[in-house]
Amino acid sequence: MGGRGSHSSSYSTVRKTPTFESLDVKSTKEFDTLPDDTKTTVLASIDRMYSELPKLRGEIAYVDFYERPKRKIKASNAGELAHVKPYGDKSNVTLLEGFKDTKRLNARVSSDKSGVNGQDVKSVLYHEIGHAAVNRIRRNTGNPSIETSIVNKASSHGKASDISRYATRNNNETIGEAVSDYMTHGSKANPMSISIWKQLKSYLS
Ligand SMILES: [Zn+2]
Secondary structure, three states, X not given: OOOOOHHHHHHOOOOOOOOHHHHOOEEOHHHHOOOHHHHHHHHHXXXXXXXXXXXXXXXXXXXXXXXXXXXXXXXXXXXXXXXXXXXXXXXXXXXXXXXXXXXXXXXXXXXXXXXXXXXXXXXXHHHHHHHHHHHHHHHHHOOOOHHHHHHHHHHHHOXXXXXXXXXXXXXXXXXXXXXXXXXXXXXXXXXXXXXXXXXXXXXXX
């Protein structure tokens, strides 16, 4: 009681800053070269998704970053990756999905004029972690087409094109975009995104 540190009690309700250790996520040397605010954003995004979807914890094994052919941040297991031609230019946010057992797929999901900033990195990370969530649900349920079931159930609330153009690509991307929409906009997200999100929560809570 009292003594050193007692002055910090006013911070006791502040959420602890996530670390690689607390999330059990490894990083590569290349990732460690990123600016601190980018690293913080990556950790915070993973932390927030783990908090929302407790049974997702542990799904992201490591984060990586590489510059060729394009700058990308990679977060396994879902293979996935966000990023970026970060420092100016056209600032295309690019992601790479490298599912272990299947072919690699590059997809440019969005672009913006502002370069790397927390919001853009976050929205892509949420999309990617959305894929990780589906992967885990697929394993947990043993249902190889669980994404179709989730999207079909949500379809009474709207259609993929209501969420984004990229969401129309396939059911997996519908879910990725819905997660990004929900995590970015909360209760103001598209109703179909909210329906998808609720299902993810029911599987992973
Ligand atoms: Zn995707």
